[in-house]
Amino acid sequence: xxxxxxxxxxxxxxxxxxxxxxxxxxxxxxxxxxxxxxxxxxxxxxxxxxxxxxxxxxxxxxxxxxxxxxxxxxxxxxxxxxxxxxxxxxxxxxxxxxxxxxxxxxxxxxxxxxx
Amino acid sequence: xxxxxxxxxxxxxxxxxxxxxxxxxxxxxxxxxxxxxxxxxxxxxxxxxxxxxxxxxxxxxxxxxxxxxxxxxxxxxxxxxxxxxxxxxxxxxxxxxxxxxxxxxxxxxxxxx
Numbered sequence: 001x002x003x004x005x006x007x008x009x010x011x012x013x014x015x016x017x018x019x020x021x022x023x024x025x026x027x028x029x030x031x032x033x034x035x036x037x038x039x040x041x042x043x044x045x046x047x048x049x050x051x052x053x054x055x056x057x058x059x060x061x062x063x064x065x066x067x068x069x070x071x072x073x074x075x076x077x078x079x080x081x082x083x084x085x086x087x088x089x090x091x092x093x094x095x096x097x098x099x100x101x102x103x104x105x106x107x108x109x110x111x112x113x114x115x
Numbered sequence: 116x117x118x119x120x121x122x123x124x125x126x127x128x129x130x131x132x133x134x135x136x137x138x139x140x141x142x143x144x145x146x147x148x149x150x151x152x153x154x155x156x157x158x159x160x161x162x163x164x165x166x167x168x169x170x171x172x173x174x175x176x177x178x179x180x181x182x183x184x185x186x187x188x189x190x191x192x193x194x195x196x197x198x199x200x201x202x203x204x205x206x207x208x209x210x211x212x213x214x215x216x217x218x219x220x221x222x223x224x225x226x227x228x
Binding site for chain 1: 158213
């Protein structure tokens with residue numbers, strides 16, 4: 001069955017370190033998204049991609065970067081981790097159909113703690 | 116900017132009773148899709164129900180139904196015959212064309228035995 005996976009599921013790191021969160025989907029979807037979830041804020045968009053070599057900034061992109069070298073993967077990098085980036089991170093993917101929309105499928109999330 | 120507002124941070128309901136979660140949104144577009152997602156303690160995001168804005172008929176999925184009022188920009192979720200497994204965070208969201216989802220801040224629902 002097609003799926004979307006994230007790794008690691010839990011990560012503890014120190015302030016200033018570079019961290020990369022992996023997202024891998026086997027749906028063959030062109031669209032991929034990264035969100036962060038914080039108490040009281042719901043899910044906020046960090047970066048997104050509509051295809052290979054395409055990346056776009058979301059609402060809370062400062063301090064994060066992504067690159068899309070293939071259809072299946074969209075890794076999220078924190079260049080220099082900060083305590084404010086302690087959060088739960090979700091990856092999602094979707095595809096456009098003839099109706100103009102398709103469901104977004106979410107990964108299981110990664111809990112990141114920055115000490 | 117597109118926004119989604121969920122005015123009820125927390126709600127509770129007795130098992131087997133009915134509960135309604137509120138959601139309002141703001142957009143100048145006329146064609147869009149609305150969603151309710153459920154997030155149980157496992158953290159997995161699960162699509163509960165969706166509504167196309169061009170459809171006047173309210174969507175239903177088993178015990179879940181929506182009251183979509185396009186002019187009022189309102190999209191509430193009704194859960195009938197509440198079950199303990201309905202305990203979760205519920206997020207309202209919408210999408211316009213091929214754009215990312217815009218989420219509300221969520222409503223934490225507790226079903227009490």
